[in-house]
Amino acid sequence: MYSDNDLNLAKQLLTHSVELEEGQNIMIQCIGLNAIGLVRALAKLVREINGHPFIKIEDPETNRMLLETGDEEYWKNQADADQLPLMKKMDAFIGIRASENIFENSSVSKQANKAYSEFFVNPVHFQQRVNHTNWAVLRYPSAAFAMNAKMSTERFRQFYYDACLFDYNKLKEAMLPLEKRLYETDKIQLKSDDTDIEFSVKGQDWIPCYGKRNIPDGELFSSPILDSVNGHITYAPSVYQGKPFEFVKLVVENGVVKDFDSSNNDALEEILDTDEGARRFGEFSFGLNPIIKEPMYDILFDEKITGSNHLTLGNDYEIAPNGNESAIHWDLVCIGANVYLDGELIRNGRLFATEDLMGLNPEELLEV
Known part of the structure; x- marks a missing residue:
């Protein structure tokens, strides 16, 4: 279901990073399925303190397709109709980046990136999430991630948890x-x-x-x-x-x-x-x-x-x-x-x- 490392990381995220309290709302966003164990550990611990987890699991390839085709109107509607009203109800946010290909969005054009940043990322994340929630964002280890670090998968996994669970x-x-x-x-x-x-x-x-x-x-x-x-x-x-x-x-x-x-x-x-x-x-x-x-x-x-x-x-x-x-x-x-x-x-x-x-x-x- 989840590893001991995932459970330890989830505890640190909730108690030290976002300091979630009983009855609070928290959005747990996971981009990619690689970190599903951590999502499960977070959901379990949030419910144990009677918190309210809002889980959003996203597929990196679908996100890339939406980035390539999205324009100002599309991203403004996405922000206004969905993410911004929901984010305004959040006390905390944990964003897990679990995509296995860091170059997934390399083909997205300048105009498409600008539309996404200006009409979605800015209002939803920079203006609302950053300024009005206790938030934390993190990557999640994978074989592809280990390749970028020029390490074996096992060694990288240990390095990852050592860095994340540092004193x-x-x-x-x-x-x-x-x-x-x-x-x-x-x-x-x-x-x-x-x-x-x-x-x-x-x-x-x-x-x-x-x-x-x-x-x-x-x-x-x-x-x-x-x-x-x-x-x-x-x-x-x-x-x-x-x-x-x-x-x-x-x-x-x-x-x-x-x-x-x-x-x-x-x-x-x-x-x-x-x-x-x-x-x-x-x-x-x-x-x-x-x-x-x-x-x-x-x-x-x-x-x-x-x-x-x-x-x-x-x-x-x-x-x-x-x-x-x-x-x-x-x-x-x-x-x-x-x-x-x-x-x-x-x-x-x-x-x-x-x-x-x-x-x-x-x-x-x-x-x-």
Whole structure:
């Protein structure tokens, strides 16, 4: 019916991540049948506390067909007639991404993706779910997922549960000194052989993430002052809207992407041309999960890579805003750059270098 790992993960999701209480409504969305055991475990535990689960199981190939054929009218009707009224009744949301092909939506056009993002994802998820529910989203392990991570299926499954069931309370405490420093910081600089970029975060809010919204988790994020970003940055491999990128390089002037290079420039240009905000940055974050060390073409894992940062193209988050609005939100990850706060080196490559921050290094976080 479900494994012990599924049951343990379900318990953490419900008690730590979304903190579901008796009598509350929760939507459990599963895209793909691969995670049906986890869905069953969640439904069982929700009912045990007299909660009300609303189960939505979706087929990735059907979703791709709807994405390819959907237009503004279709997605607006889907949001207004079904998902938005239901989401407004939810106290919590758990989204499980169990598709076995991360490139399933690679053929979807720019216009179709924009219609879906603008008229469905934005109102249903960014505006309603993100701002008005306790929510968590996660991937689910599969053989295909293991291939992207270049691991055997068995080894990847263990890695997955290790990363997801990590001691987030220990991480929460270890983040406090970095959070304090960042609230006192004006300029942040990332610098390496292929990256040299600077921006201001003066007066911005910082949000520590320790298993409450994304699983696996482990980041501390805010957003840069909109027009303060200047320099060039090189990112690790990424997949966005089903399209693979082996690398992405951006040149930025006064907060706007002015030049770019990648392994897929036609697709990158389409994404950047989505709207005005797509060439600006809506988030900056530190990746802090000590279990996750290499990119694996999955942003829920890659954005948490220890010793990484993501400087995100597109929409900001209402919880840490900078005024950028866009139909996209692309968490591109830069791994191993030196990090300077107002000129002081606080991370040398992938390891924090000051005494107050060394508790965030993997050997400290994983010490029993």
